[in-house]
Amino acid sequence: MNKYVEIMKVGTQYAKHMEFLRNRIFVEVARNTNEKSMKVVRMFSEEPVQKREMITNWYPRHVETYVLMKKLREYGLFRDEHEDFKEEMKRLRKLRGKSAPKKGEGKRSKK
Structure with missing residues (x-):
C-alpha cells in the first residue's frame, strides 16, 4: 500500500x-x-x-398542541379564556333569540 x-x-x-x-x-x-x-x-x-x-422541526407542533389543550379544557385542567368568551357570547345570543333556527323551522319552511 x-x-x-x-x-x-x-x-x-x-x-x-x-x-x-x-x-x-x-x-x-x-x-x-x-x-x-x-x-x-x-x-x-x-x-x-x-x-x-x-x-423542518423549527416551529412547534401547533395542531397537536391545540388538540391537547382542547382535551385538557374538557377535563377541567386548562382554562382557555378565549374559548370561554366565545361560549358565553353564543349563550347570550341564544338567550336573546338570535341563534340560527333548527332545520325545518326557517323562513322558507313557513311559507
Whole structure:
C-alpha cells in the first residue's frame, strides 16, 4: 500500500492521471479549481436545506398542541379564556333569540 502512496506523491504523468481518476471515482473535484468554484462545490455537496432536521422541526407542533389543550379544557385542567368568551357570547345570543333556527323551522319552511 505504501508503494502506491509514494507513486502518487511523485509528479509523474501516471500519478497525475491516477489522482484524476481517483477524484472522479470518489466524487471529488477532479481538476484544480479556484476558491470561488470550490465554494459552489461545497454548497452543492451539503444536504439540502429542506431536508435538514433543524429547519423542518423549527416551529412547534401547533395542531397537536391545540388538540391537547382542547382535551385538557374538557377535563377541567386548562382554562382557555378565549374559548370561554366565545361560549358565553353564543349563550347570550341564544338567550336573546338570535341563534340560527333548527332545520325545518326557517323562513322558507313557513311559507
